Amino acid sequence: METILRRYARLILSTQLKLERGDSLSINTEGTFMEFARLLAKVACEMTLQVVNIVETNHGKVVQVLQIDPVEPEIFRPETKGFVMCHLFGLDDTPYRGEEEPSSLANNVGLLGSFGLLSEPVFLDRRIAVPWANLPLPGPEWAMQLLGSTATETEMWNLFATLFRLEDDNGPVFWDSQANVLHFRKQKLNKLGPxxxxxxxxxxxxxxxxxxxxxxxxxxxxxxxxxxxxxxxxxxxxxxxxxxxxxxxxxxxxxxxxxxxxxxxxxxxxxxxxxxxxxxxxxxxxxxxxxxxxxxxxxxxxxxxxxxxxxxxxxxxxxxxxxxxxxxxxxxxxxxxxxxxxxxxxxxxxxxxxxxxxxxxxxxxxxxxxxxxxxxxxxxxxxxxxxxxxxxxxx
Known part of the structure; x- marks a missing residue:
């Protein structure tokens, strides 16, 4: 599992966020995932030579902000080049099955959000102008939905690693190639017009x-x-x-x-x-x-x-x-x-x-x-x- 997490951290930073030297990274996370957040911050510090902020939350409310410093003395660090954000969340944060009547759940906006059913707010003048990523981490409830009630932790991580191509070190190459494929498809489709x-x-x-x-x-x-x-x-x-x-x-x-x-x-x-x-x-x-x-x-x-x-x-x-x-x-x-x-x-x-x-x-x-x-x-x-x-x- 440790190897998978390290590969995941590298994939996030090099392929998803395309972190560069001088970037200032902010990691938003619940306390449950603080260990991985620290690993992510450590690797990011090595790449950017910048301080990384970990914003720990509890049900959306900020608990503390931790600063993770690079090993290089401040005098050798580059000027801040840009800002990058990411959000760690658990796949078990989403409720799956339940005994409650759907009609009672549909009246609660908070529950609709937890089920992942809310639309994006239409704020046309507030587009995010920095790289960002939503980063899932697996949990037993998620695994049981797909693998059955007897799913083990090893099976859970194997499934997660398979989906993210973390079985070896070639994940970044695969996803960079996939990004090019999708870019080509978008270009082709958009050239056709309405x-x-x-x-x-x-x-x-x-x-x-x-x-x-x-x-x-x-x-x-x-x-x-x-x-x-x-x-x-x-x-x-x-x-x-x-x-x-x-x-x-x-x-x-x-x-x-x-x-x-x-x-x-x-x-x-x-x-x-x-x-x-x-x-x-x-x-x-x-x-x-x-x-x-x-x-x-x-x-x-x-x-x-x-x-x-x-x-x-x-x-x-x-x-x-x-x-x-x-x-x-x-x-x-x-x-x-x-x-x-x-x-x-x-x-x-x-x-x-x-x-x-x-x-x-x-x-x-x-x-x-x-x-x-x-x-x-x-x-x-x-x-x-x-x-x-x-x-x-x-x-």
Whole structure:
């Protein structure tokens, strides 16, 4: 486990945050993960020759700020070049299954946040201008959801290492290569301009449009200074916002997924005018009832997220358990609030309305990826391009 953690620390700093000499790193963490935070800070000090701050919190409230100093005397340290942030969180911080009725949970914003269902706040004038990353650490509850109730600590760490490619020292090379693949896909898709999309799965089809003045996003991010970083690993997906009144057809979930403590299986949704008008589920319909009652926007189709079906994530994550991994697991249709990463020039609520973006307090990611998924695009001149066939991108 110690070897895995050291590789993870190197992956975070060199590949995700792309830490440079002179960078000032701030690590936000609950006390539970202080040992790993100290390891991360030690390695960061060696890379940056700068003081690293560890901000310890308790349920979001700051407990203390620790300064970890590099071994070099201050006179030999470089000037501060930039600021970088990261947040450690436990995969067991998310509640999984529960006995409470979903309808009672849906009325509590704090609980919605703990389930990972809240949309991003739409603050158009407060974009983060520094590299940052959300960094998960595994726990037994997370492992049991995927490996069964008898999962051991060794099995838990083996699964985590597999997902992050930490079995050897080649993880950074793999993720740098994957970042290039996703960058190429985004470039190709964005060159096509605004698209009308036809998405077809096993026994279902929807037609939809990209939202006005939005782009495909995913993978590597770039801040205003030009610095690049990866906010979350693993990454397999690119995604785009959809015009909230244009989606028509039906979709079916391709895998079970957790919602408000309940497992939802074989869900089917009928969509008219961009909104879910009816739905069924073999299991967990009460959770869907509760979700769609939260606000009017929760029924709107907000986003299409595409990931290759035959990936390591797709094979090891057979069901949607934790929102951190969902989009890398397979392709998704998202109901509720849009993702700010797809915006271009929108700087006001009027611009958001003009782009016909879906607004809601919450977001629900429904897995639809399979080896039968295809995506056909049509540009404004009427030219058609097949983007995905049999669940795999046509690069």
């Amino acid at each position: 698209l009308a999309l036809t998405v077809t799965g096993s026994g279902w089809t929807i037609t939809t449009n990209m939202a006005r003045d939005t782009l495909w996003a995913g993978g590597m991010h770039t801040v205003s200074s030009g610095r690049k970083f990866i906010p979350a690993l693993p990454m397999q997906q690119v995604f785009t916002s959809l015009e909230c009144t244009k989606t028509e057809g039906t979709i079916s979930s391709s895998r079970p997924f957790l919602l408000l403590g309940k497992t939802v299986e074989e869900a089917m949704f009928t969509i008219e005018g961009g909104k879910v008008t009816s739905y069924t589920a073999v299991k967990g319909k009460e959770a869907l009832d509760a979700f769609f009652s939260i606000d009017e926007g929760s029924r709107q189709v907000a986003e299409l997220s595409l990931a290759d079906d035959d990936t390591l994530e797709s094979r090891y994550l057979e069901k949607g358990v934790h929102v951190h991994f969902n989009k890398a697991m397979t392709s998704h249709i998202v109901f509720g609030g849009f993702n700010l990463a797809t915006l271009t020039t929108q700087n006001s609520s009027e611009a958001i309305e003009a782009s016909r973006l879906s607004l809601s307090l919450v977001r629900l990611e429904v897995p639809v990826g399979s080896n039968s998924l295809s995506v056909q695009a049509r540009d404004k001149e009427g030219n058609e391009t097949l983007l995905m066939e049999e669940g795999v991108f046509i690069d």
